[in-house]
Amino acid sequence: MSTETAASVAPVTLTDGAKNEVKKLISQQELGADFGLRVGVEGGGCSGMNYVLGFDQIKEGDSEYNIDGIRVFMHKAHGLYLAGMEIDFQQGLNARGFVFNNPNASSTCGCGTSFSV
Numbered sequence: 001m002s003t004e005t006a007a008s009v010a011p012v013t014l015t016d017g018a019k020n021e022v023k024k025l026i027s028q029q030e031l032g033a034d035f036g037l038r039v040g041v042e043g044g045g046c047s048g049m050n051y052v053l054g055f056d057q058i059k060e061g062d063s064e065y066n067i068d069g070i071r072v073f074m075h076k077a078h079g080l081y082l083a084g085m086e087i088d089f090q091q092g093l094n095a096r097g098f099v100f101n102n103p104n105a106s107s108t109c110g111c112g113t114s115f116s117v
Contacts, residue, residue, distance in 0.1 A: 010065035010072055011083040012039055018098065019068055021089040026070075031055055036064070036071030039087070040078045049081065051100050080104075 014022065022037055038056040041049045058064055058073050065072040074082065086101040 008063065008065055010067050011074070011079045012072070012085045012087060014067050014070070015086060015088040017089040018087045019070060022070055026055070029055065036073045038073045039082065040075055041081050053087070053098055
């Protein structure tokens with residue numbers, strides 16, 4: 001399996017709020033050491049592409065990054081769409097959940113989970 005080293009600089013960043021929430025979820029779900037946070041994209045959604053965020057094991061073609069102790073997996077081809085993206089977690093009256101701030105998106109949908117480039 002070909003992967004980048006965990007010492008590589010991640011193309012995405014996690015805010016402190018996102019890091020805290022991811023660590024809390026990892027603890028609650030009692031995931032094994034071979035699991036990490038998968039960040040990626042997939043076709044679909046009202047704007048053309050959806051963000052993928054979930055826990056998974058490393059797969060062929062992935063790069064692995066370490067963001068403050070969190071293992072992050074991303075398919076190498078997805079870096080083009082996600083480079084420079086910030087993932088935040090908000091707990092407000094209007095919204096609660098992960099928020100994607102992607103400088104590569106030319107447009108996004110109202111819900112913020114799909115985009116086009």
